[in-house]
Amino acid sequence: MIWQKQPQSTTAQSAIESPKGELKPRYDVIVVGGGANGLTCAAFAARAGKSVLLLEATESLGGACQTLALASGQKISRAAHLIRHLDARTVRKLGLARKGFRFETQSLPTIALGEDGSRLCFSNSLTATGGSIVEVNERDAERYVVLYRKIEKIARAIGRDSNRRARDYTDKRATARLWPEYPKGLSRASQKLFQELAVSSIGHYLEREFETPLLRGALAFDAVMGRSLSPYWPGTALNWPASLSGRMKGGQGAIGLPSDGMGALPLALAKAMLRHGGTFRTERKVTRLIAEAGRIKAVELASGATIEAGQVVCAFGGADTLLQELLVARHQTPGLFMPPVMPKGTTAKLNLELDGLPASVTARARYIIAPSLEAIEQAFVPSKYGRFSSEPVMEVVFTGVHKGDAEEEKDAQPARQAASIIVQFAPYDLEGGWESQRDRFIARCAATLDRYLPGLAARIVGGELLTPADLEEKLGIMGGLWHFHRPVIQSQAEFDRDHGRGIRSREVEGLYLCGGDRHPGAGVRGTSGRLAAEALLKDAGKIGRK
Amino acid sequence: MNRFDVIVIGAGVNGLLCASYLARAGRSVALVPHAKGLTRSYSSGWQSTNGAIFPTWHSRLFDFGSEASRYFHLASFDLGAAMLGGGVSFQEGSGAFVRDADPAAMAERLMATSPKDANAYLNYLQCLTRLHKPIHQSLKAGPRNSEPIAPDARAFFESSMRDVLDSFFENEALKSHLAQSATHAALGSMGLGPYAPTSSFALLRDPVFRQTTEDLTRSISCQRLERALTDLVGRSGGLIVAETRLEKIIVEGGKAKGVILTSGVELRSQHIVADVDKHLLSMERDAEASTKVSRARGAMAQINMTFDAAPEIHQKYTALAQRGSCYFNGGLENIERAYDxxxxxxxxxxxxxxLVFFPPDERDSRELSASIYISYIPTKLALGRWDEARRFTLCAEITNEVNNWISDFSNHITHIETVTPDMYESCFGVAGGIWAGEEQGFDLWLHEQIRTDRLSITGPGSRLFEIESGWSATQVAIELLGGSALQGAA
Structure with missing residues (x-):
């Protein structure tokens, strides 16, 4: 075993105390679930003057957005660690920057690590990226530059489109249209490419376009990141532009690294909510949603207490499945509908405490260990049958690495470092159970890390492994599926805008759904929270006028 | 006279169908064979060395489309239509698993082991019945005219077969039986396994539920269909070019203007419809573009056999045939591993x-025969290539497995041959064996949209149309004849 115990101090983020005092018997809006979307929704509703109560089942707010403070004082993102798609309107309108949510950088480069020690660096300068690829393969570099320009156009269109207004079940035109639409504003040529990507697998697509295994592996990794997908499954190709669809200050598709870990985001959101008069309680599990005559009425807590509400927001993933249990007045005739499908996650998180950085870590970057398409496929296959990858693919972010590699900066580096690592693939239901195999999996991860970043394993002094099952238990993420709560390939999700999985509940008036899976696309976004708030405020206005 | 309104390249069933529509509407049509050295089309079946013809799976389970059936009154032709039964699957551990074609009888059978599955089974068929029609109508109507469909239909567009079947059933034998019988050998040719997202769409082809819906035709003999359509084209004045094949498509100014045949004859036309493999077609067009089209990969092999005339064998196998096909899959996980x-x-x-038995009266031959359709057999092998020794090994392994369940099976075989996907390629000109590209998995949804959009391959005005199913043949005909041309004649 690499380390004997968990990091000594595991205070999950500098959490705000749950407000004390009696709860009111009735709130205008009750938000169930305190992740980024729930908090965003609650903050916007409070800002509009509603009395708002947010209920979180676990002991801390944030969901997948948590900060872990290590013994050395290093702060590390416990689950999600990078931001690519955060809803800019939310940040601006709620003044999150003033409330302590800042970025260390909004243009984190990506370094793909090859088996033979070769490296590719993807930065926001296409010229620089091309230059990095030229060193490995000239033809690929040329093709990459040409293709990337086209992909970027699609990414931009997807990004623009996914922030549009809420689509909802109650809108008749929006009920489950079979045919997808292109994102708006695509030229005819871009539409053709969009089509091609939508039906292709990223694996076959990249095999046609590029020769370098490392380039293929790096691009395919982003297309399957966090999901239970094979790079050879159709539809995965569109995940490439979709992963670039966010727009940070660093540019289209740039990657943001939050200061002080991802927990700073829910903290800032909670501050905004409290400032506008909203309140929240942690460790309050909602066990029932009570509806009367097709309209939401109240929520019932595990303690048996009921709290009335004018509007209720379900801000957790997998609401389709959970609602069946929660919703008492479900109108559905049992059996007539397709039963909801709820898959389990296959992505684990490894947080390592290091006593220094190996020489192989040269820059502040996102390191990708996915040397080829075959490597990703080989890591994926065992997970289909309930086993973990013997050579996992990973995304590694080091905290406390300074920007340049100048000597004086290196000296200024703190003695203790930390590595935040997303590891694929580790199934939720591991054959034989996780308990007896955790160490073996950690050893596999460490061995793989050490091969691509030599000297790293020797630096490990502690850490924690969060398997999908742990993520469910500790952070309340249903099914341990923390990247994209949806059994779909993203390409289709991007079409989903018109496909009827909306913000408003189809069955109960006054019930809204804004888990991460309500909005097409992966990543920490807060978009569905904002859209739900917009929808419920609009509806409340209508009721008032009546 | 070398000028035509339309030239149809590829004389398979779909090419014939498109040509029939056009010829019947009074257009001058020439039908040009495409594949090299090809005298038969893929859909007309595999000609065995002993002269017997065995259907490729495609022709047995042909899903022709109701518009075409109605328009040509195909019901009045003798196409050897056969009901698809529920089938029997043979699995280690669970023994022979029988599926009744009658839903109520099947539910009763399931009730004995699991009441939950019995209920779920009826619900499952109900869901398929309710959702299948709007989905198919919407697919046919195309993006602009489709009606909204029920939100839970989305399961078929996003979930894997495993997830959907798991959400309904407990019995593993039932799950794998449903998966395999819904897809038949097509499972492999989708280029997907049952664990892949979107693979659940194939469940909409379930043979039992299809019997209860009038929209889809039953299994028919494609040989007979091909003969019927050839006859139709001929009678309507269409020209069927024989003993020569396509050499080159003439493209002038970005538009397809005609074809040159291997005999040197040049035919010109207003429009060209291509019923050929996409890969081959793009090679005809330009070599550069063809590198962009992913190479199709075959995924099915076939073992064809005839049996001796022992009467008890006839009786036994005919009885089995009435139950439907015999399935061997080893469970869903084994199917997925085969995909890997x-x-x-x-x-x-x-x-x-x-394993499908053909009782003598159902087919044109007088012998009792059978075909085994094996999924996930690659056209090209990572190590070595297909040869007689490898085919023999495959054949021996498969027949041994059957022997475990049907005693004396091998002993009554009088003739047997194994057809691997590489042979389809060389004999039928089907690139990579049976059509199986990465897009096939998506075929059922997005793929069809792409087809619609690609009706004109290189943009409007290119005059080159591509078809690949009975449905797209109909669509192209409608496009070429203008809107409602087909409705009046129906």
Whole structure:
């Protein structure tokens, strides 16, 4: 075993105390679930003057957005660690920057690590990226530059489109249209490419376009990141532009690294909510949603207490499945509908405490260990049958690495470092159970890390492994599926805008759904929270006028 | 006279169908064979060395489309239509698993082991019945005219077969039976396994529920269909070019203007419809573009056999045939593992397969015969290539497996031959064996949209149309004849 115990101090983020005092018997809006979307929704509703109560089942707010403070004082993102798609309107309108949510950088480069020690660096300068690829393969570099320009156009269109207004079940035109639409504003040529990507697998697509295994592996990794997908499954190709669809200050598709870990985001959101008069309680599990005559009425807590509400927001993933249990007045005739499908996650998180950085870590970057398409496929296959990858693919972010590699900066580096690592693939239901195999999996991860970043394993002094099952238990993420709560390939999700999985509940008036899976696309976004708030405020206005 | 309104390249069933529409509407049509050295089309079946013709799976389970059936009154032709039964699957551990074609009888059978599955089974068929029609109508109507469909239909567009079947059933034998019988050998040719997202769409082809819906035709003999359509084209004045084949498509100014045949004859036309493999077609067009089209990969092998005339054998196998096909899959996980092997271009250790008996009266031959359709058999092998020794090994393994369940099966075989996907390629000109590209998995949804959009391959005005199913043949005909041309004649 690499380390004997968990990091000594595991205070999950500098959490705000749950407000004390009696709860009111009735709130205008009750938000169930305190992740980024729930908090965003609650903050916007409070800002509009509603009395708002947010209920979180676990002991801390944030969901997948948590900060872990290590013994050395290093702060590390416990689950999600990078931001690519955060809803800019939310940040601006709620003044999150003033409330302590800042970025260390909004243009984190990506370094793909090859088996033979070769490296590719993807930065926001296409010229620089091309230059990095030229060193490995000239033809690929040329093709990459040409293709990337086209992909970027699609990414931009997807990004623009996914922030549009809420689509909802109650809108008749929006009920489950079979045919997808292109994102708006695509030229005819871009539409053709969009089509091609939508039906292709990223694996076959990249095999046609590029020769370098490392380039293929790096691009395919982003297309399957966090999901239970094979790079050879159709539809995965569109995940490439979709992963670039966010727009940070660093540019289209740039990657943001939050200061002080991802927990700073829910903290800032909670501050905004409290400032506008909203309140929240942690460790309050909602066990029932009570509806009367097709309209939401109240929520019932595990303690048996009921709290009335004018509007209720379900801000957790997998609401389709959970609602069946929660919703008492479900109108559905049992059996007539397709039963909801709820898959389990296959992505684990490894947080390592290091006593220094190996020489192989040269820059502040996102390191990708996915040397080829075959490597990703080989890591994926065992997970289909309930086993973990013997050579996992990973995304590694080091905290406390300074920007340049100048000597004086290196000296200024703190003695203790930390590595935040997303590891694929580790199934939720591991054959034989996780308990007896955790160490073996950690050893596999460490061995793989050490091969691509030599000297790293020797630096490990502690850490924690969060398997999908742990993520469910500790952070309340249903099914341990923390990247994209949806059994779909993203390409289709991007079409989903018109496909009827909306913000408003189809069955109960006054019930809204804004888990991460309500909005097409992966990543920490807060978009569905904002859209739900917009929808419920609009509806409340209508009721008032009546 | 070398000028036509339309030239149809590829004389398979779909090409014939499109030509029939056009010829019947009074257009001058020439039908040009495409594949090299090809005298028969893929859909007309495999001609065995002893002269018997065995259907490729495609022709047995042909899903022709109701518009075409109605328009040509195909019901009045003798197409050897046969009901598809529920089938029997043979699995280690659970023994022979019988599926009744009658839903109520099947529910009763399931009730004995699990009341939950019995209920779920009826619900499952109800869901398929309710959702299948709007989905198919919407697919046919195209993006602009489709009606909204029920939100829960989305499961078929996003979930894997495993997830959907798991959400309904407990019995593993039932799950794998439903998966395999819904897809038949097509499972492999989708280029997907049952664990892949979107693979659940194939469940909409379930043979039992299809019997209850009038929209889809039953299994028919494609040989007879081909004969019927050839006859139709001829009678309507269409020209069927024989003994020569396509050499080149003439493209002038970005538009397809005609074809040159291997005999040197040049035919000109207003429009060209191509019923050929996409890969081959793009090679005809330009070599550069063809590198962009992913190489199709075959995924099915076939073992054809005839049996001796022992009466008890006839009786036994005819009885089995009435139950439907015999399935061998080893469970859903084994099917997925076979997919893994296929993707690595290896022959799976235990590939799933389907055994179909052909009673003498159902087919044109007088003998009792059978075909075994084996899924996930690669066209090209990672190591070595297909040869007689490898085919023999495959054949021996498969027949041994059947022997375990049907005693004396091998002993009554009088003639047997194995057809691997590479042979389809060389004999039928089907690139990579049976059509199976990565897009096939999506075929059922997005793929069809792409087809619609690609009706004109290189943009409007290119005059080159591509078809690949009975449905798209109909669509192209409608496009060429203008809107409602087909409705009046129906």
């Amino acid at each position: 092997d296929w993707r690595r271009m290896e022959v799976p250790a235990r590939p799933p397969f389907e």
